[in-house]
Each structure stands twice: as structure tokens, then as C-alpha cells.
Amino acid sequence: MAPQYAPSLRSRLPPLLLLLQAGFIVIYFFKVDIQQNVEKNQQAFRNDYSEFQDVNAMIILGFGFLSTFLVRSSFSAVGFNLLIAAMAVQWAVILNGVGSLYQRGKILINIRSLVVAEMCTASSLIAIGSVFGKINPVQLVLISLVEVSGFVLNGWLLQTFLLTTFLNSIMLLHIFGAFFGLMLSWALYRPGSEKYHEKEKIDSITGLSSMMGTLFLWVFWPSFNSVLVEVDHPDRGRKLMAVYSTYLSLAVSAVTAAGISVLTSPQGKLNLFHIQRCTLAGGVAIGVAMSVVHQPWVAMVTGLAAAVISTLGSRFIKPIMLYAFECHDTCAVLCVYGLPGILGWMVHLLLQITNADDLDAAVRFAVFHISALLNTLCLSMVLGLITGLLLKWTFWRPQQDKKCFDDQAFWEFPHLAVKL
Amino acid sequence: MAPQYAPSLRSRLPPLLLLLQAGFIVIYFFKVDIQQNVEKNQQAFRNDYSEFQDVNAMIILGFGFLSTFLVRSSFSAVGFNLLIAAMAVQWAVILNGVGSLYQRGKILINIRSLVVAEMCTASSLIAIGSVFGKINPVQLVLISLVEVSGFVLNGWLLQTFLLTTFLNSIMLLHIFGAFFGLMLSWALYRPGSEKYHEKEKIDSITGLSSMMGTLFLWVFWPSFNSVLVEVDHPDRGRKLMAVYSTYLSLAVSAVTAAGISVLTSPQGKLNLFHIQRCTLAGGVAIGVAMSVVHQPWVAMVTGLAAAVISTLGSRFIKPIMLYAFECHDTCAVLCVYGLPGILGWMVHLLLQITNADDLDAAVRFAVFHISALLNTLCLSMVLGLITGLLLKWTFWRPQQDKKCFDDQAFWEFPHLAVKL
């Protein structure tokens, strides 16, 4: 008979966390410094700090609460989200600074480097959404560090060999995270887990707290997309364009997701999961496409298409992935981030080709653009698969099947005696 | 026997949403553009973007969660709030741009136009508060579009014929929304609905989530009042005055509402409904009056008076409205926004007359000021009444009486099997 209690993490989690943290501090001691160029920094502070805080709120409050929808995993959702974000940001600052380390011997911290680190963290939080509830915090921490490393490597490859701009490579975070997570959920599939659905449901309270996460993301998404666009960019107020495009795209997404959700429901009712996630699809798609979007209607059509794909996907593709492909994708990251991201990539391709001066430039762009996507897909899927296979090792002490989606496995809490 | 289930909205809501959304996209395609004047816009971005985000958070998170207080309607509260806001903002941008459409052939989007659109949306969200839980999302969407149109028309009338400043006409949003909602609740009164109160109650969880909405509104209300005041206004740092006045007024409101609530309670206890709503009365009143408030104590006295009126109103007027006038005002919008708004209007009148140079100017101002209020009241009430009567039509498939205040009528959700 299997043991009654989830295996203790006392000999795994604390050493991992404390050693990694000590290691980070040692690296920071030798190699990381605050940017000294004060004049430029103060300017940056006035311009960027409030946008940085918006992104910070999205990562910690938005992603954290978005995952609280499962009826018995809300502590894990917000707690592990905070833990992973705190680790991944420190790691991403180091990785993103490797270039500057070669040039100047030091990694410099400034608002921009923190924002980039949070973007990388967002990518790993997306990936984790696909296996949320089925793995323990030791595995979560390892996944997030590997995912961030892979994403930074992907960005470097794209910028170096495919001449992708920095902004465009960062914005592939949704695609990278989603496909990494997809393979992860395939590798970590628990046979027979479709039978353990009794804890994989929403109740009215967790539905509401999860909705709060959605609304945080929805409200601050314009900052997420625009924060890395230079305010002094020569091209037609690019930063403003990013803000307005994202705002409009999200608004259209919200309306469309509601419409499609009712349309595909036999009883003509809304599905909360769709409202929580598919309303965000517009923000994902426009984030990938935004550097070529110049008209409001393009942003709105993108938002509409993203919401349609995402809602139909959540309704029909998610169960197929589970039963046909054995991908148990808890938060439907494929449909919420993956497909809308690819849609955004296609909008980018289409608009750039339409605007190209000659056929040659168009073909050239298309080749580079397609290579960038393929590179991202391959790297994310291969890395996700390898990570998943390594984490199957019982050394990491995964919880039993029946302890999936359950805070009880990891949280000491006094309320179990009482009615939840 | 009446049918057991709420009528399906599948043939009503999706066509309405998707057709309206397609229509908006067509209008945006032909007539809406991003403001090109980059230099001015970048300045605007640095100054206004974080205030815009505060207002955005108030509309989506604040108003959304404020309505979650009813024990079985929390999904509808946040979900429909998002849906309506997403539609109403797009519509308000178009309506507010009609003037610029005539002059320049294009409607221009900038931070300011989005903020104004969100203010119009706030007005419709206030109106909807009065019938919340008793109508279906099809009716909600229609109400919000009519209300926004009426509010924009009212602003145009006031600015054109009564020489009201733009800011003062916008700030009548609370009065317009409240009286529109009042007539709506009268027209949509369900005879015998006072018997269906068993779902119209608060529990400790929804009370807490609703309190979160209150606190969002309370914290960011200074931005709501000051965002449209020009930072370069010549008159004595008007924007700062708006911030400080609102902050002090809200603080006094919170203290006063608590005091009056205990004083009027037979057991000497606080009422959560009062704390949630009457603490905001000061923000409403000072918003209407702020263009003539120059001293902190005036703001504080206004906040005190607004909280007294609002708390007494919620305690005593709300039941009278229901039993004597058949207005079933779910969120007490009359007492929370209507009366404090009129108080603010009176403070404005009083201060302006006191400060007037001669009797002639004072009388002239009073006539215009009173006409502006009467115009707003008449237009909002007539429009609310007409809208309400049109929405009584069963073509819109309203839910049955027993499905009022219940998410079950509109949301597909798996938790109904379990204890809520």
C-alpha cells in the first residue's frame, strides 16, 4: 500500500533553496553591481519606475492569483509563485548580464535589467502553469531555473544568428513558455490521472480569487508590452502605440471571449475559465506583433482572432490534448499563451511582408522570421522534454497521484480539521 | 409551471456581442487613429500614464469587486463588469470623438481620450449597480451603451448651451449614473421581489472581496478626480489641490461613516455595507465640487456631510425606496452616488456664489448651475425610464425571479454539485 502522507521535503527543499541562494549571493558578491551612471539612471527612474511596478504587480499578484482557481491548491498557487519569482529573477539578472560581464567585468543592475529579468520569470511561470498541482516545489524551482536559462539562450541565439531585435526576442516569452510547458506536461504525465479530477475543480471562492489575478494582468498588460519600448524611439511614438494597441486588443478579447464562450456552450452560459484566460489572449498576440502594428483596427482584429482561437482551444483542444496526446495541461497554457503567441507571430509576418518595399526584402524577412519561430519551438520543446524526463526521477520525491492539486501535501496548516 | 432553468442566452448574447464588436472594428477601421503629434504625446505619457492606470484599476478591479458582495453573484459581478467596461470604453471613444471627427475627419486616441472614455464607463457601471443581479448580460450591455450615449449627450448639451466646463460636466457622472439607474430599477421592478431576498445577502467571504473593491476605489480615488485636471493649469496648482482635497475628504468620510453607522445601529455595531460604500461618498462629493475648493477644511466638511447623508440614506432611505416607491436599488446608488453628488453640486454653488464679485455674476452663475443640474437629472431619468421600459420586453429573455442574484443563471460552473 502506498504511504498515506506525501513524502517529506525536509531533506530536499531547504538544502536546494539555501544552497542556490548562497550561490547567488556569492555570484552577486563578486560580479554584480549597481549602475553608477547616476544622471542617466535618475532619468530612467522617473520614466520607468511606475511601469516596472506594474510589471512587478503582474508577476507576483497577477500570475500568483490567476493560478488559485483550483479548489484545494490556493496556498501553493500564490506561495510557490512568489518563491519561483524570487529565485528566477535573481538567476535571470545573472544570465542576462553575461554579455556585460565579458565587456565590462561586471553585471550592472538597473530598472531595465530588473524588468527583463521579470519578463524571463514570466516565461517560466507560464511553463509551470501546465504542470501546476502535479509536481512538488523542488521540481518547480528546478524547472523555473532551467526554463529561464533556456529562454535567455534562445534570445541570445535569435539576436546573434537571426538578427532578431531584442524586443521581439523577449516577446517570444509566451511561445517559449507554453511549448516548454507542453512537453513538460507530456513527460510528467501521470497515467490514469484523468481519474483524479475531483480536486481539479473551481469553486465560487477560488474562481473569484483567480479572477482577481486575471484582472491584475488585464489592467497592467499595456505596461507589460510597452515597458521595454524606448520612450525616445524615433518611430512614431512606438511606446504609446504599444500601450493603445494592447489596451484595445484586450478590450476586444474580453468581449469576443465572452461571445464565443456562450456560443459554444450547450446551455448558452459563460465559462469562467474562458473569461479568466481567453480575455488575455489579445495581450499575448499583440505583444508578439506590436512592433509592426500601426493602426488601432489591426490591434482589434488581432485581439478578436486571438480570443476566438484561445476560447475554441480551451473548449475543444484542451480535452483532446489530455485524452489523445496525454498532455495534462492544468492551466491550458497551449491555448492561452501558445496559440495566441503564434497568431501574433503570423500577424507580424503578414504585416511586415505587406509593408516590404520589394519581394527580396519580404522573402528575406520571412526566412529569418520563420527560423526564429522554429528555433524557439525546437529549443523550448527539447528542453521541456529533457527537463520533464529528469524530473521523473523519484529522488525529487514527487507527491502521490492522490495528493495532486492539494495544498495538504506541502503546507502545514491548522484548518484541515475544520470544514474548508 | 415556470421553467426550472434560466432561459438560454445562446441566441441572444453572442450575436449581440460579436455584431457590436465587428461594428466597432469597422468604425475604428475607417475613422479612428492614434494621435500622431509624438512630441506632445511623449510628455503626456510621462505625466499621465500612471494616473491612467490608477483609473483603469478602479474601473476594472474597484467597481468589479465592489459588486461581489452578494453571496451567489460574485462571478457575474466581476465578469460582467469587465465585459461592460470593455464594450463601453470602445463606444465612448467613438462618441467623444464625434467633434474631432467633424473638425479633422478622424477620431484620435490618446491617453486623455481613453481616460474620458473610462469616466463615461464609470457612469454606466454606477447605473448598472442599481439593477445588478436582476437582469441578464444582454440587458446589461444594452443599458451600458445607452447610458454612455446619454451621458456624452448630456456633456455636450451642458458644454454647448450652459457653458459648463468640460471637467465639471464630466464630474456629473455620479449624478447621471445614479438617477439613470434609479429610474431603471423602478421600470424593471419585479413585483413581489422583496420576497426573494434569500440570495440578496452578504457572507463573510463576499463581504471581504467586496471590501477589496472599496479599498481599490478609496486608494485611487485621488487619481480619479485629478486625472483630467491639467497639470499646467494656471490656477494655484489645481491638480494638487484635487489630489489633497479628495484624499482628506475620503479620510473624513471613512471616519464619519463608521461613527454614523454605529450611532444608527440598535446594537451599536458597524454595518459592512456602510463601510463599503459610504466611505466613498466624500470622493463623489468633492469630485463634483473640487473646482472651487481651495482649503483643506472645506474638503473635510464636504466629506463629513457626504458621509452623513450617505450613511443615513443607506440606513433609512433605501428601504423606503423599495417599499414606498418600488425602486429595488441593489447597490443603493441613490444614496452612495446620487445624494453625495448633489451635495457636491450644492457646495460648488455655495462657494461660487460666496466668492462672486457682484450679485449679478452670482445670480448668473446660479441660473446656469441649476440648469445644468436640472438638465442632467431630466435627461438621465427620462433615458433611464425609456431604457427600462424597452428592456422589460421578454425578447431579451430575462431570468426568472427565483434566478435573480444567482450566478447559476449565466455561468457554466462545475462547483454547483458541492457546497458553496
Place this chain on the structure above:
Amino acid sequence: MAPQYAPSLRSRLPPLLLLLQAGFIVIYFFKVDIQQNVEKNQQAFRNDYSEFQDVNAMIILGFGFLSTFLVRSSFSAVGFNLLIAAMAVQWAVILNGVGSLYQRGKILINIRSLVVAEMCTASSLIAIGSVFGKINPVQLVLISLVEVSGFVLNGWLLQTFLLTTFLNSIMLLHIFGAFFGLMLSWALYRPGSEKYHEKEKIDSITGLSSMMGTLFLWVFWPSFNSVLVEVDHPDRGRKLMAVYSTYLSLAVSAVTAAGISVLTSPQGKLNLFHIQRCTLAGGVAIGVAMSVVHQPWVAMVTGLAAAVISTLGSRFIKPIMLYAFECHDTCAVLCVYGLPGILGWMVHLLLQITNADDLDAAVRFAVFHISALLNTLCLSMVLGLITGLLLKWTFWRPQQDKKCFDDQAFWEFPHLAVKL
């Protein structure tokens, strides 16, 4: 037999609130004005307003929701937090302006004075955490006013006699609040109260809402520490340093608190209370030390040490305080704010001495620095003790022991009939 119901506050709370509020308005009428120097203020507005809003959100949303963890006191947590903040801010503006009142005859309100007032309020909210749930709102209001007065007095003493900088004296708010609260909880100890623990527990919903408070504090803490640092400070971008130090320190704290919590748990599980509070210890410690922290790794080590002390303290010292010293410290303010604050003070001492040019300067600094701490500790503890003893008076109508940690004593609410 003791009465069944908590004593009515109708004859105590409304007169107290309304009289105090009227008194504040009278003082504001005669002596408080808005700062007239518009040019300077507009600059301030652009720079500081969004940071002010971050701090405001921390005080109202962060501290408010952090206290909602107890299963039956969530209305009291957010409601009384708002009430106290609204009163204490008005009072702190007056007290902090006494100097300016002597010089210019007027107290001036500007963004900075509001931020300072909110810092003083934070100090009183920390103190109240130690007795939360065991006293009534009348006592809460009185405590907060006394605590704010004591804290302002302490700042004045430190700045006048010990030449402490303004910023350093403000940052002692955590230590002052924690030790004030500690003595308060000792003075107000209810013999036998360890038996009434059945309402002093967390459930999964209140744990989640409390976590929301934590995350608000965590996200915006960099603004809390940096808001009062001048953006034009000559020394190496001090404001940016404060932001980055706090951010890194909090990240390390979150990781460390999780590690230590699992390590000290017999079953190898996380404790939600530790994640909610000890992750913030880094922000407290670095806030006290920040004026001498120049390297990221110092901030990180401080965050690590603070989290270790705080987590071990919450695990082991909190029960000792209750059973051995009869301090029933509801929110563990000693371990969450007091000890990390003293750690920060020691880091400050250590770094300043290490960096000192000669032994003389080092000794001189140490004497002043130690005197500042002793002064703060003595004043806070004496004042806390006196306040506690005065509040034992039954004139204030404290609730019975069995009504501790229970909203029912103070809130009129309809849901008691139904299952919570």
C-alpha cells in the same frame, strides 16, 4: 453569568470618532493649508505621486488584508485598518507640522507630508497587530493616536538631541511599532486566553486573502523604502540604491523564509504564516540599514539574516512569549518587525563603523547610534505599557474573552444565520 452579547459601543465609538473628527476639522480650519509654491509642487507631483500611491496602497490594501488571516475577524481586519489609517493620517499631518507651525504659522500639506503621515500610520498599524482581535475599535483608535504621537516625539528627540537624520529616524517605525505593541499585548494580556484559541486559526480562504496583503506589501515595499529618499541626493543615486536593495533583500527573504520554514517543520512542510510575514523581514531590515548599503550582496545577506531570524522567531520565540512572558502577540510583530528592525540597525552600525575614517568617528557614531536605539526602545515600551494599562479600564467596554477574534462583536451582519 457573563452577558451573552458583546457590550454595545453605541455610547462610546460614535462620540469618540465624531468629536475627534470635528476637532481635526477645527485644527485644519485654523492652521492647515495647501502648499502654495506651485512650481516646486508640480515637479514633486510628477516625480512622487505614483510612489505616494504605492505607499497608500500598502497601508490600506497591504496592511488591511495582511490581518485578515483569522477565520472570523476578516471584516474587523480591513474595516478597522481603514478607520485607523484615516484617523492617524490626519493626526500625523498635524503633529509633523508643529515645527512648521512655529516657523510659518501654518502647517503645509504636500505629497511629502502625506507620505510621512502614512509612515507614522504604518508604525501604529504594526503596533496594533500585536493586540489585534483582543480589543475593541474604541481602544484601537486611542492606541493609534497615542502611538503616532509617541513616534513623532521619538523622531523629534532623535533629530534634535542625537542628530539622527530625518530618514533614519522615520525608518525606526518598525522597531517603535513592534515594541510598543509588545508591551501593549503584555498589559492587555487576558489570563487564560491561551484557552480561547479556537477562533485564532487560519482557513484556506482567509489564508489566501491575507496572502494578498503580503503580496501587496512585497511588491510595493521598494517604494516604501525609497519614497522619502531625495531623487536629487548627491550620493550615488541613493534612491535607486534603496529600490534595488529592497527588491533584492525581499527576494532573498522570500526564498530563505521558505527554506527555514520547511527545515524547522517536523513534517517538512511550509507554514503559511511564515511565508506571509517572514518574506517581508528583508524589507524591514534593509529599510533601517539602507542609508549605508552600497552593494547588492550586502542587501541580500541582510535579507537572508532577517528572514532566518524572523522565521526562527515565529516558530520558537512566539510561543515562548505567550507562555513564559504572557505576551499574546497575535501577528508576531516582535519577530516580523521588531527583530529584523534591530538586525537592520546592527547592519547600519557595523557598516558605518567599518567605513569610518578613524576610530574617533567610529566611536562617536556608535554612541549616537546606540543612544538612538535605546531611546526608541524605552520610549516605545514605556508608552506602550502606559497605554495598555489605561485601556484595561472597563469604561472602554472591551469585549468578553469568548468574543475575541470574532467579527460578531462589532459587525452587524446578516450571514450569521447561515453557515460561514
